Amino acid sequence: MPGRPRHALCEGVPLPALTASTTATASEGSPRTGVVVVLSAIVLALSGPGQTAGIAVFVDHIVTDLDLSRSTVATAYMIGTLVGAVTLPWLGRAVDRYGVQRVLALTATTFGAFLVVLAFATEVFGLTAGFVGARAMGQGGMTLVATTAVAISVTRRRGTMLGITSALGVAGISLFPLLSERVITLIGWRHTFMAEALLIWVVVLPIALWGLRGVGATRQHDVGALAEGETDHALPLRQIARTSMFWALTAGVACSGLVTTAVFFHQIAVLGELGLSPVQAAANFLPQTLAGVAATLLFSSAGDRYSPKLLMSAAMAMHALTLALLPLVSPGASALAYGVALGAAAAAARAVEKTALPHYFGTANLGALRGLTQSVAVASTAVGPLLLSVAHQVAGSYRPGVIVLAALCALVALTTPLARDPRATAPAASSTGLRDEHRTRPPASVQGAP
Secondary structure (H helix, E strand, O other), rough: OOOOOOOOOHHOOOOOOOOOOEEEOOOOOOOOHHHHHHHHHHHHHHHHHOOOOHHHHHHHHHHHHHOHHHHHHHHHHHHHHHHHHHHHHHHHHHHHHHHHHHHHHHHHHHHHHHHHHHHOOOOOOHHHHHHHHHHHHHHHHHHHHHHHHHHHHHHOOHHHHHHHHHHHHHHHHHHHHHHHHHHHHHHOOOHHHHHHHHHHHHHHEEEEEEEEHOOOOOOOOOOOOHHHHOOOOOOOHHHHHHHHHHHHHHHHHHHHHHHHHHHHOHHHHHHOOOOOOOOOEEEEEEHHHHHHHHHHHHHHHOOEEEEEHHHHHHHHHHHHHHHHHHOOOOOOHHHHHHHHHHHHHHHHHHHHHHHHHHHHHHOOOOOHHHHHHHHHHHHHHHHHHHHHHHHHHOOOOOOOHHHHHHHHHHHHHHHHHOOOOOOOOOOOOOOEOOOOOOOOOOOOHHHHOO
16 A cells, blocks of 8 residues: 655655555564664665665766766666566565565665666666666665565554654655765765665665564454454445546646656756756755655645645645746755745645545545556656656756646646545535545554554
């Protein structure tokens, strides 16, 4: 169940379905709970070299040294993202069968190896192979295993523990762009990739082999957590797929993923066009991350009181306004404000999606629903960088492409409130936007999941 909200820095970060097959194997109050949370957060943070933000700082150097166009590099990245998404179901089943320890060790080893492949890339085929492995094992595998380790180890306040893991992990990811940019200036981009590989092996492999020992495969018992709080107004999947609400929410998540990944991937060049140095542009990822964490908490809480479709509309309006004002950004306060606004908008859209689907469609088919919405979202994040790169080639500047993305967000913001509430029996939300009290709450074990 990819239900947690994905910050742009950590796009595609999945959460395991909290069903009977992913219930905890550790007892409540286990002294290992805190250890598992901290170690899993470290693993999540070290997925940074495979995240969009972590790769973005290398793009300009790759384009120059390999004599490739930005569209070619963006296409290679798109292939890597799509293949990485395909591997997630297999990795999830492997964790269920073989346990966290073995899968994490294999994932970390492979992730580091593909970072070395990127370091030695001399043409587009080697670059594509490196992106495939970095996205599949880093952005996909490392994050999947980290969140699964917490989910199967914690039985009490699982949502809170997953939230802490996510917050710590994303904070760590946000440091990679700035640190990588500084290291690149000292030793070059190829040696920086190799240094990141060494870091993964030195830190994550001991965590896998010793730190998370005993965090085994999931077991099919303790189904009470799933049964508690089950919805009574679930709709058939075919009926859901024909509702305007489903496609309005899907469009919001997909549009958010497309535009944020596009500008994140080209952030060094986009902000460089506005006068920011590479270090300043890379540093802008930090306020984006901090604002994203705050927006996630705010919009998740607001989802308990206000209409989710109105919140989604607000999130998309934030996207549109931020991108429309991007051409006015310059070094200093305006660049900081841009980072805060973009990070908040991206996190808000994903937070609303988490609340909206069970609110409108129940929880019986929630896993299938989120699987469908996330497949669309992953596809959008894969093509976003390529579209902006093509727009830059055509116009000679990023500004026209960014304005088109802003217009797309504005269109989604205006049309989302027009979607009809699909619930046949529940009363509609009041004119004040307050949600009705008859809605079915999600299972207690996942209410607080990030």
